[in-house]
Amino acid sequence: MSGAPDIRTTFFQECDELLEALNDGLASVQEQVAGGPSDPEALHAIFRAVHSIKGGAGAFGLNALVRFAHAFETVLDLLRSGKIPATEDLVALLFRAGDMLTDHVTAAREGRENAGDPAVAALMAELAAVSGAPEAPAAAEDEGGEEDFGFVPMTLPFELEGPGAQRFHIAFAASRRLYANGHDPLILFEALSAIGTLEVAVSAARLPDLTTLDPEEGYLDWALTLETEQDRGAIEEVFEFVEGLAEIEIRCEDEDPPAGAEGIDAGPQIAPAPRDPATVAEGSADATPPPPAPARVAPDAPPVAPTAASAAPPASQSAPGAAQGASSAPPASATIRVDLERVDGLINAVGELVIHQAMIAQKLAEAGVAWNSDIGAGFDAFRNLTSEIQERVMAIRAQPIKPLFQRMARIVREAAAVSGKTAQLRTEGEATEVDKTVIERLAEPLTHILRNAVDHGLETSEKRVAAGKPASGVISLSATYRSGRVVIEVADDGAGINREKVRAIAIEKGLIDPAAELSEAEVDRLLFMPGFSTATEVSDLSGRGVGMDVVKRTIQAIGGRISINSTPGRGTVISISLPLTLAVLDGILIEVCGETMVVPITAVVETLRPGPKDIHAIGPDQRVVTVRDTVVPVVDLGQVFGLPGTCSQDILLLVETESRNRYALAVDAIKDQSQVVIKGLEGNYRHVAGISAATILGDGRIALIIDPEEAVAQAAPVSPVAAAVAASAPPSSQPAALTPAR
The missing domain is CATH 1.20.120.160 (HPT domain)
Known part of the structure; x- marks a missing residue:
């Protein structure tokens, strides 16, 4: 087949x-x-x-x-x-x-x-x-x-001799949905023949002439007689996978026959009302005229060789109500399966549509077309329609994160068994939807994080009890939307990070200078350095020095960020921030030293136009800006990217990183706010520090999409002491806010 x-x-x-x-x-x-x-x-x-x-x-x-x-x-x-x-x-x-x-x-x-x-x-x-x-x-x-599980080799004949303690009469009428789901009545009859002696009678009385015949409809009815030592339950199990797809009546010969069936030898007949032509067209199996006495199938008739594929169970069998009886047919499926390549092709086409929409807008602006004209109104409707299509198409790739979380539950169980600890996983936000590509590439780093949480984070049951904790450790895995991104957090209630041990290992491996003074957050970030491991011996879970640095690179490769926060004695929380999609983002178009660039709007808190007294110089190359009651470091994007030319830097974009730190990006001008299609650089070029991707503008030029987190990391950091000195300076007039803080 x-x-x-x-x-x-x-x-x-x-x-x-x-x-x-x-x-x-x-x-x-x-x-x-x-x-x-x-x-x-x-x-x-x-x-x-x-x-x-x-x-x-x-x-x-x-x-x-x-x-x-x-x-x-x-x-x-x-x-x-x-x-x-x-x-x-x-x-x-x-x-x-x-x-x-x-x-x-x-x-x-x-x-x-x-x-x-x-x-x-x-x-x-x-x-x-x-x-x-x-x-x-x-x-x-x-x-x-071979052990008998109730499945019959496909070459068995219809009649198998065997002692029959009971005699059952079975009436079977298939609907068109039975055939549409890939089932074959012959396989069912073979399964019955395996548990006793079966006689089959078929009626073709409902078969119409060729002019009105629907090839997808089921017109045949069967009357079966089964002699078997098995009970009714064994017969019902044979028909379990076609419940709701056929009319089935099973009666033991010792029972009283149903009304109207006294004159039938081969078993009960199906005698519903005559069919309406419209009902036949819809594939209903509820109304059929009574067939005449069925003709016997010859005992020596050659068996039909059905295919195994026809016995595949329909998707509706997994529904809770699938076994309520043949009289309640399951509703038609509300979903369809589409090949992923087709979805990707559709998303790429929508991306090109967004680019061409931007190009048309550029041409209309250059031609001086008024937006309140007929052409302008028509383009506005086209832009709204494009936006709606883009949102709906992106939603096709969005999938609940629940299957990934279920896989992680197994990781925790296996890691606990290997490490000899007791742990349970609690999940929250399983219905959160993320782009399928993000989910696929998140599985490996999340697996490593959870194994580390069990192996390094949780204490043994004895130590937990001694510390006044429950013997079983708890690892929480949650997902939520935050500022246009998806944030996944892995939290454990273990002992937390031993920062003295981490620092000592980093010094031993030559990763930091022994005289370096590091904050708690900086010590925690040492865990993401290549080759770092706190394990004293190699095990099935850890100790090989390849781990969190790979996790960080994998998360960054999909536009994500990872941070860690630990409290001694109470546990550790690892946060992963991910984009909702890898195809389109809302961005602010800026100009820096004559170059047009894009900043993701989700990272921008507000825009500022500072006055001369709002900027404080710290050393020859570092500046801070006073924003209400705080002092924020200023990052010169022209300097970060080595752009030539003169930069006025009259406007600041206040951005917030995943670690909740704020920085002010100095730009020359804000040009527009627009949706841009993400085009990856690593596949065709290489990774560029401070740049996450590129896009095509309406005029056909290419603009780079800034990664604010990585861009501020490239800038010379402002020391806490210098920031404190700047904060103690006499207050001045506050910078004018172009947009309110979120």
């Missing part, structure tokens, strides 16, 4: 959604065990997620994944039925099983299996010990030794 690869891809995409639901449910169960509010649906959601993954994996012959999921869901079934209690140790085991299930899905997606992994066998042994079930073999020694 040509669509099999697409359906397989869809299955793994649905696995990602199911694994996310699994982690949500496990987190809810963990809260309940810790004394939180009860949520009975959480266990059912976890079970459905694992069972759905197992069902789809069986259709594709992913035996190792099926085997592990079966052991996992056995424990979950006992837990949700109240046969085993929920304890902290059991929840920890379920989390490890969820992590292993994720590994199995990843391996299956990459075309390999974890069947021979000793860790898998050990974990399955733990699950079997909890459930009391015999441990499943890691792999079948021969075909006859």
Whole structure:
């Protein structure tokens, strides 16, 4: 079947959604065990997620994944039925099983299996010990030794001889949605034949003539008779993945037949009302005329060879209401999956649209077109429409940070196990949306930060108890919007940074002069220097001297900033500030020594026009400006970038860095405020200190986008003593503010 690869891809995409639901449910169960509010649906959601993954994996012959999921869901079934209690140790085991299930899905997606992994066998042994079930073999020694999970090889015939303790009559009528989701009734019938002797009768009474036939509609009805030793539950499990996609009626022969079915030998018939033509066009399976007595399928009819892809579970199976019965059809999906390359192409096209809009505005201004004219009004509407399109397109790439946070929960669990510590991760702001590219490139540095928080930040349980803290350490991971950026914070409640030790190691490694006087913040920043490590020995988590400097470079490469703040005895907070998107930003166009540059508007607090008495000279090259009750260092951008020419520097841009320090950027003029399309420099040139990217202006010229944080770092710093001296100078008239402070 040509669509099999697409359906397989869809299955793994649905696995990602199911694994996310699994982690949500496990987190809810963990809260309940810790004394939180009860949520009975959480266990059912976890079970459905694992069972759905197992069902789809069986259709594709992913035996190792099926085997592990079966052991996992056995424990979950006992837990949700109240046969085993929920304890902290059991929840920890379920989390490890969820992590292993994720590994199995990843391996299956990459075309390999974890069947021979000793860790898998050990974990399955733990699950079997909890459930009391015999441990499943890691792999079948021969075909006859394979464990039966209810999935049937696709070559089985319809009729398998076997003793039948009960006789069931099954009426089955498929809707068009069953076929649209890739299901095949023949596979369902084969699964039934595996648990007993099956007879199949089909009716084509609803099949119209060719002039009115809809090729996507389901016109066939089946009446099945099954003799089996299994109970009704085994039959219902076969149809579990098509609930809501077909009309199904199961009746044991010992039960009283439904009204109107007395004259039927092959089992109950489906006898709904006649179909309306409009209903047929919509694909409804609710109204069909009663078929005549169905014709028997010949016992020696050759079996049809269906494809495994047709048994992939639909996405709706992960919904909580998917198992409420066939009579309540799930709503149509409100989402579509689009290839990422198409989204990137659309974003690039919108970027070019923004550039050309700026060019048109430039040409209209040069032509002297009045903005209150018809042309001006039309362009204004075009500009507003462009802005709306740009915002909506950028929102397509924006994704909740929740999946990344869920992956980090596993990192914390594994790091705690390796270090022999007890830790739990608390998350906040999981719904915060960030550009997909930012999320992808954030995973590695965030992993390293969390491992450091467990290995270096948290104390052992004994030390924590001795210090009056809970035995289990807490690491908080949060995301929030702040000043047009996304701020992610990793906080631990450990011992904090031992600054004396950090300073001693920095002196030993020759990173700083022994006579240097450093503030607490400057000592903390030593952790980001290349080759720095406080670990005394190499372990699986740390000690190799490659770490926080790489984290810093990775964060800076995506336009982010990282800072650290620690309180002895109370813990450490690492803050990461990231742009919402890597495509477009709002900026202020400035002129410096005849060059047009862009400053991100999110970094600007206010603009100032200082008077001569507001500027204080400190040494030959350093100046400060008095702003209300504070003194702010002045940074000469022309000097920072080595620009030739004369700079008047009549205007100051007051900017704030991630460390909450303020600086005044001296510029010659403010030209405009505009949206600019970000064009990276590193891919085509190299990194330039103080410059984050470039853009194309409306007149076609290229303008550099300033990185305020890095630009002020390039300037000669003003010492705290000099700033204090300047602050003690007699007060003067305050500079005129062009824009109010935020």
